[in-house]
Amino acid sequence: MTMDEITKKVENMYIHFPYPPDHAKDRFWKKRNKKTFQRGCRLAEWLLGLDPTLAGGKHLDAGSGTGIRLIGYAKTIPDIHCTGLEMSPESKKHAVANAKAMDVDNIKFVQGNILDENLSQKLDGPYDLITSHGVIHHLSDPAGGLSRLLTLLKPNGIIMISLYGTFGRxxxxxxxxxxxxxxxxxxxxxxxxxxxxxxxxxxxxxxxxxxxxxxxxxxxxxxxLHVQEINYTLDEVLDIYNGNNIQPLSWFEGENARKDLDKLLPESLVDDARALCDLDLWRLIEVRKRPYMLAVAGRKK
Ligand SMILES: C[S@@+](CC[C@H](N)C(=O)[O-])C[C@H]1O[C@@H](n2cnc3c(N)ncnc32)[C@H](O)[C@@H]1O
Structure with a gap:
């Protein structure tokens, strides 16, 4: 498949600047880069809490970059078999080295484009879990990318897409x-x-x-300096899920913020906030916290 102009520019950007610029052997690893890895672990724990049958399953991470976050998943979900799909050959090279440096042997990395109509031939789907962090909002065709990923997900499988939030961005x-x-x-x-x-x-x-x-x-x-970027509100993300026959299950940043409402609101309003239905409480959290990322998990109907 020939690449469209936007996708070519995005690929070129990540060839020059593999992301995240985290290398497991980097002397800054402990101080700085560990955060991306830890966030991967926390997301994996949250997803496992939503569906414990993910243990032992097959996982695709679309746009895995230098692999640090995916390594967090691979080390957290018991017996999971992970595949990292990445378009930039340079990022994939770093990802392979990072997995080796962190003694992870349950991830394989595949070079490929989410928008490629023959993508399934490169992969060993269908998958029990598909994740994509910070990628779909950089696609020239986000709706097409999501549909392609959904063809690779098993019925009742879990999908978790992390998108830029309009207010935080x-x-x-x-x-x-x-x-x-x-x-x-x-x-x-x-x-x-x-x-x-x-x-x-x-x-x-x-x-x-x-x-x-x-x-x-x-x-x-x-x-x-991104060459392509689209931002989303929580309602827009939920509409996309519902429009694609995905039942929204949970919102990561929203559920974390729910535990600390007193940090987002004056104490006198916390009880009123707690009385809201889940969706309105998430909407309130969104406008108070203005998250940079919206990581929403859903189940394919
Ligand atoms: C912001 S980085 C995120 C990396 C990783 N998911 C993380 O959260 O640490 C976006 C990644 O998506 C990859 N990417 C962008 N468009 C893609 C496409 N069409 N197919 C596959 N990978 C793509 C880029 O090469 C880049 O490595």
Whole structure:
């Protein structure tokens, strides 16, 4: 299948800047990169809680990048057989090395494009679990990508897609748009990196000074210089699930925030919030917390 122009640009970006720029042998591993791995472990525990039969099953992670998050799944769900599908050969190379460095032997990595109509021939589906973190919102055809993944999922299988949240992404997206006006040529990485560093030097993201978080160019490129990005509200994600015959089961960030409502609301309003139905409570959490990512799990009907 010939690649469309957007997909070619996305692939080129991740060939130059494999993401996350985490390498298990990197001297920063303990300090910084472990977070991505730990988030993979926490997501895996949450999914296993939703469906304990995932243990021993087959798992596809679409757009697995350098594999760090998927390694978290592989180490957390008992006897799971994981496949990491990744378009960028460079990212796949890092992923293989990372899995080896972390003594993981239940993942295989396959190079391929989610949008490829012959994708199933490269893979050993159908799968019990399909995950995709931070990928579908970068596709030239997100709806087509999701449909393709659903053809690889068993009936009653679990799908978990993690998408950029409209409210949490607002500020980085405005920076991204400003850079695109100042230097529209997406191949001019050096100049675009310089512009973005100047624009964000005094800002904070996740309460941290950007200079500290973004030591590595790959973080900047992924967060601020992406060639293709679509953001979603929780209601939009739920509509997509319902429209594709996926029964929404749970929202990761929403369920975590539910435990700490007093951090999101004045104490006097916490009881009122708790009295809301699940969906309205999630909507309230979304506008108070403004999450950067929305990780929603669902079951194929
Ligand atoms: C933001 S990174 C996320 C990596 C990983 N999922 C994580 O969360 O750490 C997006 C990844 O998706 C891959 N990707 C983007 N479009 C793809 C496509 N059409 N098919 C397969 N992989 C794709 C990119 O190459 C990149 O490695």
């Amino acid at each position: 607002h500020e980085p997206d405005m920076v991204r748009r400003a850079v695109s006006l100042l230097e529209p040529d997406t191949e001019k990485y050096e100049k675009r990196l310089r512009i973005v560093r100047e624009l964000i030097s005094k800002k904070k993201l996740f309460g941290k000074k950007l200079k500290t978080k973004f030591k590595d160019d790959a973080y900047i490129v992924d967060a601020y």
